[in-house]
Amino acid sequence: MDALPNRLARQFSAFFGVGLVAAVVHYGTLVGLVEGAGAGPVPATLAGYVLGGIVSYLLNRRHVFASDRPHREATWRFAAVAGVGVVLTGLLMALLTGRLALPYLPAQVLTTGVVMLWSFAANRRWTFGR
Numbered sequence: 568m569d570a571l572p573n574r575l576a577r578q579f580s581a582f583f584g585v586g587l588v589a590a591v592v593h594y595g596t597l598v599g600l601v602e603g604a605g606a607g608p609v610p611a612t613l614a615g616y617v618l619g620g621i622v623s624y625l626l627n628r629r630h631v632f633a634s635d636r637p638h639r640e641a642t643w644r645f646a647a648v649a650g651v652g653v654v655l656t657g658l659l660m661a662l663l664t665g666r667l668a669l670p671y672l673p674a675q676v677l678t679t680g681v682v683m684l685w686s687f688a689a690n691r692r693w694t695f696g697r
Contacts, residue, residue, distance in 0.1 A: 582691075
């Protein structure tokens with residue numbers, strides 16, 4: 568196998584692992600706010616997205632992309648990518664839980680998959696890329 572596909576596969580695997588950690592924070596916040604505080608699924612998932620995003624930035628910068636881009640550049644780029652992710656998350660969750668009446672957790676799993684692909688590509692190329 569070529570070096571680039573191997574490196575890309577390892578990097579995506581590490582990104583996925585970081586994503587699992589961030590997802591625990593995200594989903595924990597989502598379920599806690601919906602079940603414990605009676606919040607709606609859309610604001611609860613957006614709050615979880617923000618908290619998971621903080622975890623994701625710190626772990627991705629160090630362990631996935633090994634970026635030496637200064638924080639003053641990387642943080643606003645990461646925030647811009649995350650901002651698009653927040654919009655995608657809100658729109659997809661509204662569509663899936665509202666219009667399509669899916670339960671919020673399966674809807675979140677689908678939403679997470681779409682946003683994960685967007686985030687990996689954008690962060691690899693733009694946020695942490697050389």
